[in-house]
Amino acid sequence: MSEMGQNKTDIKVTLEGLRRQLARKAEQAGTIEAIAGGPVDRDLQLDYWRFSDTDLENELWSRMPELDQVIDILPSGFFTAGPGLSGKVKGRFKNLLLHLAMPLIRITLEKQNRLNRQFKHLQFIQFLIVKQLRQRLQRLESENRELRSCLDELETANAIVGEASDHE
Amino acid sequence: MSEQSLADLLAQHAPGSPAWEETFLILIAKRRQEQGGVEEYAKALANDLQNSTANSTRLGRIGNAIASSAGLRTAINTIDLCQLLLELRKPRIAIYDHTWQFIGGAQKYGATMAETLKDLGEITLIGNRPFSSEHLTEWYRLDLKDCATRVIPLPFFEEKGGDDIDPADITSRAMPNPFHAVSRASLDYDLFINNSMLEMVLPLANRSAFITHFPERRARSYFYVDRYSRVVCNSHYTADWIEKRWGFKPHTQIYPPVDMPGPRPENKEPIILSAARFDPGGNKQQLDMIRAFQTLIRRHPRASRGWRLILAGGSQGDNPFLQQVQKFLTDYPGLPVELRVNITAAELQELYRRSSLFWHFCGLGQSDPALVEHFGMTVAEAMQSGCIPLVFDGGGMREIVRSGENGYLFSSLAELVGATIRLFDMPELRANLAEAAWSAGRGFAKEIFAGRVRALVQELLAPAP
Numbered sequence: 001m002s003e004m005g006q007n008k009t010d011i012k013v014t015l016e017g018l019r020r021q022l023a024r025k026a027e028q029a030g031t032i033e034a035i036a037g038g039p040v041d042r043d044l045q046l047d048y049w050r051f052s053d054t055d056l057e058n059e060l061w062s063r064m065p066e067l068d069q070v071i072d073i074l075p076s077g078f079f080t081a082g083p084g085l086s087g088k089v090k091g092r093f094k095n096l097l098l099h100l101a102m103p104l105i106r107i108t109l110e111k112q113n114r115l116n117r118q119f120k121h122l123q124f125i126q127f128l129i130v131k132q133l134r135q136r137l138q139r140l141e142s143e144n145r146e147l148r149s150c151l152d153e154l155e156t157a158n159a160i161v162g163e164a165s166d167h168e
Numbered sequence: 169m170s171e172q173s174l175a176d177l178l179a180q181h182a183p184g185s186p187a188w189e190e191t192f193l194i195l196i197a198k199r200r201q202e203q204g205g206v207e208e209y210a211k212a213l214a215n216d217l218q219n220s221t222a223n224s225t226r227l228g229r230i231g232n233a234i235a236s237s238a239g240l241r242t243a244i245n246t247i248d249l250c251q252l253l254l255e256l257r258k259p260r261i262a263i264y265d266h267t268w269q270f271i272g273g274a275q276k277y278g279a280t281m282a283e284t285l286k287d288l289g290e291i292t293l294i295g296n297r298p299f300s301s302e303h304l305t306e307w308y309r310l311d312l313k314d315c316a317t318r319v320i321p322l323p324f325f326e327e328k329g330g331d332d333i334d335p336a337d338i339t340s341r342a343m344p345n346p347f348h349a350v351s352r353a354s355l356d357y358d359l360f361i362n363n364s365m366l367e368m369v370l371p372l373a374n375r376s377a378f379i380t381h382f383p384e385r386r387a388r389s390y391f392y393v394d395r396y397s398r399v400v401c402n403s404h405y406t407a408d409w410i411e412k413r414w415g416f417k418p419h420t421q422i423y424p425p426v427d428m429p430g431p432r433p434e435n436k437e438p439i440i441l442s443a444a445r446f447d448p449g450g451n452k453q454q455l456d457m458i459r460a461f462q463t464l465i466r467r468h469p470r471a472s473r474g475w476r477l478i479l480a481g482g483s484q485g486d487n488p489f490l491q492q493v494q495k496f497l498t499d500y501p502g503l504p505v506e507l508r509v510n511i512t513a514a515e516l517q518e519l520y521r522r523s524s525l526f527w528h529f530c531g532l533g534q535s536d537p538a539l540v541e542h543f544g545m546t547v548a549e550a551m552q553s554g555c556i557p558l559v560f561d562g563g564g565m566r567e568i569v570r571s572g573e574n575g576y577l578f579s580s581l582a583e584l585v586g587a588t589i590r591l592f593d594m595p596e597l598r599a600n601l602a603e604a605a606w607s608a609g610r611g612f613a614k615e616i617f618a619g620r621v622r623a624l625v626q627e628l629l630a631p632a633p
Contacts, residue, residue, distance in 0.1 A: 007221055007222060008254075008256070010221065010222035011217050011222040011254060011256070012256045012257075014222040014223070014224045014227055015217075015227070015247055015250060015251055015254075015256065016251075017224060018224070018227050018228055018231045018247055019244060019247045019248070019251075021228070021231075022231060022240055022243050022244050022247065023244060023356070025235070025240055026240045026241075026244065026352070026355060027352075029240060032345075032348045032351055032352065032370060032372075034239075034240070035239065035240045035241050035352065035355065035372060036239055036370070036372065037238050037240065037241055037242060038239065040392070041341060041389075041390065044387050044388060044391060046386065046387070046388065047415075050412065051386070052535070052537070053535070054536050055386055055413075058336070058385075058386070059386065061339070062336075062339040062388070062389075063340075064339075065339050065340055065342065065343075066340040066341075066342060069340070069342045149459070152463070153463065153466070156463070156466055156467050157466075160466075
């Protein structure tokens with residue numbers, strides 16, 4: 001093998017080795033963000049005015065579980081400590097404040113939680129009403145189409161009968 | 169930092185020298201906050217490797233520096249591109265479709281892409297449920313024997329059971345994205361083509377393309393279509409809806425491959441043909457066709473004498489809609505309507521050759537744009553055999569049929585009946601339109617599709633100048 005050919009083989013082997021090593025790291029990476037090297041998701045702004053009926057309905061259904069996730073606004077867990085000594089001190093201080101203030105803020109937040117749940121129920125009921133109305137409208141439209149089709153056939157039959165009597 | 173400045177800075181040092189490496193490492197670290205840079209890194213690395221001897225330790229340091237500053241993806245993409253620049257291997261191309269195991273127009277699009285691209289690289293078909301390239305070969309009459317297959321199971325949907333992998337089940341970002349398993353796999357390829365319309369798959373390959381057959385869902389949780397190098401759509405109708413639903417324009421439009429070329433229209437029989445799947449929801453509206461044909465016969469008994477309607481289409485399992493159609497025909501035994509369910513491609517081609525007219529109702533009376541034909545492959549197939557199309561005036565069919573020139577577009581059953589009767593009555597008009605339809609159908613030939621796909625992929629795989 002020529003020197004150039006040998007070097008090409010060496011490069012190939014070396015690059016493949018490095019790629020395997022990096023691919024192993026990627027396999028072991030816990031999240032997609034760790035592979036991508038940064039956040040991959042973002043909040044998308046949706047223009048609801050341009051949504052069709054079906055899109056709106058789908059959107060509403062998919063938002064319901066999200067609402068469930070955030071409906072309880074009572075703090076869960078504790079503040080985590082930041083890096084270094086000052087971070088630890090700050091974290092502990094925040095947790096102490098939370099602990100002391102909790103009996104007071106719990107009263108207000110629980111009231112808010114009740115309100116959130118009520119609003120969700122109300123929203124759900126309103127949605128079902130709209131859905132039932134839409135279904136009723138679709139039924140009526142379908143009946144209307146069938147009636148029109150019957151009328152069409154009647155008119156045709158009438159015309160045939162008319163033509164036949166003209167011949168006679 | 170521009171490519172020129174990176175190349176210039178590195179050019180001050182001899183390839184393979186410690187100074188070259190040190191400069192490169194500094195430049196990589198400076199770019200910490202920036203994404204990308206794959207092209208620049210790969211070109212610099214390839215240039216260095218061409219002019220020095222391979223040193224795994226040095227290369228390892230550079231690879232790890234890129235990984236820690238810009239992420240593992242950038243580092244792997246850099247190595248991949250470097251391998252291609254040095255022509256050490258052929259490009260690895262993956263085509264993903266979570267529905268390879270089903271027969272359909274979208275799947276045919278992807279499989280034909282695979283056949284088209286097989287001499288440009290190593291092709292792997294990725295799915296989520298077991299499938300075989302032999303089936304695809306048989307279903308779509310393609311040569312896919314050199315294509316590898318890879319199945320990536322998605323535990324979320326495996327636990328859920330059932331045939332469907334429905335992205336609508338992922339309702340919010342509070343739920344983990346099961347399609348990240350596919351995203352991870354995409355890192356193994358130089359080009360990742362997503363043919364499945366799953367906008368929840370983040371492409372991690374160096375180059376990627378998203379094929380949109382229709383933007384069925386809104387852009388919301390885990391939406392990554394705009395992260396693909398190219399967004400391709402199958403018709404201008406789909407392109408319009410991409411803009412409406414996703415807020416951006418697709419890069420390219422490539423009509424699906426239509427490969428039912430028939431002979432010049434001759435010896436046509438008095439047959440109206442429909443070729444559409446017997447969709448369990450009745451979306452292809454075969455029942456409405458039968459009713460329209462019934463009306464036509466009743467109204468114009470003399471002109472329609474000798475004509476029959478043949479409904480050809482696929483059906484799977486217990487199909488309530490097909491049962492409904494069969495019951496209707498049992499109720500009207502004298503009606504000249506025939507059903508041809510699950511016939512072979514050769515039988516269908518023979519039907520196209522014999523039939524004079526082609527009816528397609530999909531979209532009539534629909535308010536959901538997804539239920540309007542996005543392109544209409546069977547319409548173009550029929551035209552390739554000289555069947556005159558009479559199709560609903562909407563969706564992608566407006567791009568195939570020029571009303572009055574090579575067929576008719578209708579918006580109501582009255583319009584359809586009028587046009588059909590005109591064609592029944594005028595054999596000369598039928599002959600002219602059949603010839604025009606045959607000629608126009610050739611514009612959607614598989615070769616045209618293949619040419620456009622190859623151009624797209626060659627452009628994607630070519631390093632930036």
